[in-house]
């Protein structure tokens with residue numbers, strides 16, 4: 080086995096002022112349920128941050144706020160230099176087009192082939208019309224995720240890992256600057272999980288994207304994380320590299336690494 084593949088990522092730190100997402104003292108409640116109490120986090124350009132936390136702590140709610148799918152009650156949220164709450168509907172739409180979201184389910188259309196699933200955002204979102212150009216975008220992105228041969232298949236004919244790849248291709252085809260991943264490896268066997276994790280790193284390098292990746296999969300965290308942020312009871316209680324946090328004296332934190 081190639082040992083370098085399972086090594087924790089080692090990268091030089093990124094410049095401090097190149098922040099693509101700045102979350103400051105974000106709060107979000109649903110009725111009496113105060114989910115996000117005081118969330119602060121910065122994502123730097125080119126960086127992959129992994130968010131760890133027990134079930135129900137508000138990880139998905141946090142990235143849904145970032146993606147503009149949920150509105151925070153309080154706090155500041157700056158994405159690509161823009162304060163989200165100050166944006167008009169049109170500006171918000173423009174900003175959202177720079178964000179990719181990979182849902183847990185992959186959310187492919189079962190009645191469409193892989194090609195059609197990938198063409199769909201091109202016609203719908205980018206309003207592209209040139210068939211030859213769209214075909215090129217589709218084949219390019221399928222090549223990036225290693226799935227050229229699946230172009231005419233239906234989602235039902237694909238394995239779970241292949242469906243994740245198509246889901247990733249569909250996120251990538253709109254060329255987002257930031258990708259938010261909600262549990263990208265859940266439900267996959269360890270070998271496929273590792274392939275997807277390695278793909279996430281490859282795509283980060285190829286497309287220069289910045290990402291927040293929610294996962295419970297520590298093998299995935301180890302492969303993809305430049306930094307890890309641990310969420311507990313509605314706030315981030317620690318951030319650091321995999322190596323730093325795995326040595327934390329705080330039991331709540333180092334429990335994730337056992």
Ligand SMILES: Nc1ncnc2c1ncn2[C@@H]1O[C@H](COP(=O)(O)OP(=O)(O)OP(=O)(O)O)[C@@H](O)[C@H]1O
Nearest residue numbers: 109112114132133134135136137138139140141295
């Ligand atoms: N749209 C919503 N309306 C009401 N409550 C919600 C909504 N979305 C999330 N919640 C509540 O917010 C809390 C946090 O949910 P969230 O999905 O963010 O947890 P999580 O950390 O992602 O957990 P998991 O690891 O299980 O995915 C839960 O109590 C959940 O019931």
Ligand SMILES: [Mg+2]
Nearest residue numbers: 138139140261
């Ligand atoms: Mg979740």
